[in-house]
Amino acid sequence: MRRPVSAFLIVSAVLAAGVAGVVVGRSNRPLPSWLSGMLPLAARSSPVHMEATGPIIYYRDPDGLPDYSPVPKKTSSGKDYSPVRSSEEVSFEEKAPEETTAKGGEPGRIRFYRNPMGLPDTSPIPKKDSMGMDYLPVYEGEQDDDSSVKVSAGKLQKAGVQTEVAERRTLNTMVRAPGTVEEDERRKSVVSLRFEGFIDTVENVTTGTHVHKGQPLMRIYGPNLSSAAAEYLSALDGRATGALPIQALKGARRRLENLGAPETFIADIERTREVPVYVSWPAPQDGEIVERTAVNGMRAAPGEVLFRIADHNVVWVMADVAERDLALIKVGQKVIVRPRAYPDRPFIGKVTVIYPRLKAETRTARIRIELLNPDEVLRPDMYADVEIATGSETPVVTVSSSAVIDSGERQLVLLDKGDGRFEPRTVKLGRRGDGRVEIKEGLAENDKVVVSANFLIDAESNLKAALKGLDAGEKPQ
Structure with missing residues (x-):
């Protein structure tokens, strides 16, 4: 009976010593009395214990609850909060954070704890936020570099x-703006008389008809024009006989020219030596007739518009550029114009004019783009999308x-x-x-x-x- 009992006591002592070693090695607290009684006398007389050193930095709950205080405090049951000194390691993580090193390789200590959500809130002691997240430690040396931040x-x-x-x-900025096709103001003309006349007949030309320079538009009779033609014919005959000086002949011709007589009309007088009753009035330029008011038999007053002709071989595109992009636009820049009627057919032009005023309602500036239109597919008032490549080649x-x-x-x-x-x-x-x-x-x-x-x-x-x-x-x- 005594040998089993002795064996039991020996095993118990070994286990108690092992447990005690674990506890003593991992905690600063004194052993419980029941465990201390089971240890051998040598184990009880020389416990391994490291005293905490340094000033008290805060107080923690004696029951292990996550509650801390910077000053002495008691629990609701009257227990004193346990002091924690600077040498004691405290962490709320499963694994204690490794001690960082400051500049020069010296170990750094925790300076304070910051809010884990990035809020400007710090604590001198470990703490949890309202969601239970641990405040993050900030070590010495982590904020010595004012110009940078370190991220793990x-x-x-x-x-x-x-x-x-x-x-x-090479950075190119594409400025885009809406545009509208318009007629070139320099390629428009009107047909009117400088004398009172009567339209005998109008040729077979209507609005939209393409005419060429010199093509007859109408036949006109004008009393003042016929009188000037007769005077010129007399001057021609007098000059031929030597009865009139050359100045008289030039004066008679200048009167015909001032009345706007066509060159063909004057040439016919010089060739036939007769005064025609009617004059065939020609088109002043190539282009389309965009307006016709002349009709057969009508009386035409001086200056009255009988035809309007516009040449569409060259057109303008007026684009409205946003005010913020105006500094990027320069005269002469290349422009790509895409008519909405022909989106797959881009036209290449250039900026010719930047108008000096802004539209107050839209805060846009108007620019003029000149385009060649050889087949005249671009028609006035068409909508187009304008793309202007800005920037330099540097x-x-x-x-x-x-x-x-x-x-x-x-x-x-x-x-x-x-x-x-x-x-x-x-x-x-x-x-x-x-x-x-x-x-x-x-x-x-x-x-x-x-x-x-x-x-x-x-x-x-x-x-x-x-x-x-x-x-x-x-x-x-």
Whole structure:
């Protein structure tokens, strides 16, 4: 009977010693009396225990609840909160965070705890927010670099952060605007008389008929024109006999010219030596008849418009450009015009005039584009879409438009400095186009910038600046 009992006692002692070793090795608390009684005398007389050192930094709940206090406190049951000194390791994570190192390789200590959601809220002691999330520790040395923020590799991967290098490119900005086809004002003319006349007959020309310069439009009789023609004929005969000086002949011809007599009419008088009763009135230019008021037998007063003719071989496109794009437009720039009636047939023209006034209602500026229209498919009042390629052929430093964080008051990019460090860099922007933006100041070629999820890093940077301000405010003045 005594051997089993001895064996039982030996096994119990070994187990108790093992448990005690585990407990003593992992805790600073004294052993319970029941466990202490089971240990050998040597184990009880020399327990492994490391006393906490340093000042008391806060007090924690004695029952292990997540409740802390910067000053001494009692629980509802009257128990005193346990003091926690600076040498004791405290963590709410399953695995204690590894101690970071400050600049120079010296171990860093926890300075304070910051809100896990990025709010400007700090705590000198471990704490949980309203959703039960642990406040994050901030170690010495983590905020020594005022110009950059460090983000862990895990966060970068989860956020999908992507970077690219700034590179030199030829940046062309395409300005688009609606336009309307109009007639060239320089290629329009009217047919009217400088004397009172009567239209005998109108030729077979109507509105829309294409006519050529010199083609007969109507036959006219004018008393004043016939009188001037007779005077000119007399001057011709007198000059032939030598009875009239050359000046008299020139004066008679000038009177016919002042009445607008066609050259063919004057040539007929000189050739036939007769005064025609009617004069055949020719078209003054090539083009289409856009208006006809002349009819057979009508009386035509001086200056009355009988025909309007417009040449459509060259037309204008009047485009309304937004005020913000006006600085990009220059006279002589190449323009692509796509008529909405022929969207697959672009016409190439150039900017000839930028009008000096804006439309107050639409805040647009009108520009004139000149186009060749050899087959006359472009008709007045047609709608068209105008594309103006602006920019220069000189390459400039550019980044993707997504790399720029624009707050309205400032524009910045996040410069990737390597090893998870990012520096907010204020930049001065230039032209935009093709999904990229010109960087005039702040970046150099081949600088690496963040183009995706950069707002998350910017939030970290803003939080760092806010925390630094709060930390500086806690220092004595």
